[in-house]
Amino acid sequence: MQLKTLEQRHLLGLKDKSASEITELLDRAAYWEQSGNKLDPWFQGFFVANMFFENSTRTRFSFEVAEKRLGVQVLNFAAAVSSVQKGESIYDTVKTLEAMGIHAGVIRMKPNGLLQHLAEHVKIPLINAGDGSNEHPTQALLDLYTMRKHFGHLRGLKVSIIGDISHSRVARSNLWALRTMGASVQLCAPESMRATELAEFAPYVTMDEALNADVVMMLRVQLERHEEKAFSTPEQYRSSYGLTVERERKLKDHAIIMHPAPINRGVEIDDELVEHPRSKIFAQMGHGVPVRMAVMERALS
Numbered sequence: 001m002q003l004k005t006l007e008q009r010h011l012l013g014l015k016d017k018s019a020s021e022i023t024e025l026l027d028r029a030a031y032w033e034q035s036g037n038k039l040d041p042w043f044q045g046f047f048v049a050n051m052f053f054e055n056s057t058r059t060r061f062s063f064e065v066a067e068k069r070l071g072v073q074v075l076n077f078a079a080a081v082s083s084v085q086k087g088e089s090i091y092d093t094v095k096t097l098e099a100m101g102i103h104a105g106v107i108r109m110k111p112n113g114l115l116q117h118l119a120e121h122v123k124i125p126l127i128n129a130g131d132g133s134n135e136h137p138t139q140a141l142l143d144l145y146t147m148r149k150h151f152g153h154l155r156g157l158k159v160s161i162i163g164d165i166s167h168s169r170v171a172r173s174n175l176w177a178l179r180t181m182g183a184s185v186q187l188c189a190p191e192s193m194r195a196t197e198l199a200e201f202a203p204y205v206t207m208d209e210a211l212n213a214d215v216v217m218m219l220r221v222q223l224e225r226h227e228e229k230a231f232s233t234p235e236q237y238r239s240s241y242g243l244t245v246e247r248e249r250k251l252k253d254h255a256i257i258m259h260p261a262p263i264n265r266g267v268e269i270d271d272e273l274v275e276h277p278r279s280k281i282f283a284q285m286g287h288g289v290p291v292r293m294a295v296m297e298r299a300l301s
Ligand code: CP
Pocket: 055, 056, 057, 058, 059, 060, 130, 139, 260, 261, 262
């Protein structure tokens, strides 16, 4: 494997990533998916810290599984039982773990923009596990991996991203990466959940138009991030923007359903569709492990 610079080993987002960089990560994830549970002795002796300043189930545990499958020593940092509770900043926390000799850091946090600043002030690679509404690059990589595995290609796919676009780092990372890989993206959201700055990259369409796609990606309504009430009731949201059983019948025969999860069952997607034959939702979660192995391998290379 070719030696990489620190800048090439960070994964802060996908907006600046080329098609060849994304393809290399997806190919390497396919390698790790096929390689079973073998530990790679090369990674023994590396220490990696998973620093989650925001809650997580999928991202946190799939990074941990990925790191352990690689044979890396894992330090799990939880803000709730750390000196963050005494007022220590994210910056000082990362610098502290760097001083102890970790070789890479996985970080999830609320602020937008802080990750770039951190990356400029540390000498270890940082991997973005979701920052504010900015990017969630490993989620989008596993989403692309899932689409490529199903369709055999990404170029030419039409992907509809439906729901709470304004708060969604998943939507942004998917938008950047899918465009780079030659897919077309359309967005669908109520006025109160639109990110107008994205309209120049992907058009906003009606719900009926959004159903005419190869991939229908539903997003969670992120109630915890809404300062004002974005819709009157969950039933009203479901009726206007939810993927209901009735709407599923209008999808193209070959279309697949995706969702990054966690899911609000019965709000953005009907309960019956979560484990429907079209649904890739749990497959997406499984793909998180080999994709994060590829990302961690790149960081430690
Ligand atoms: N999809 C996702 O990021 O899930 P978690 O918040 O559980 O990590």
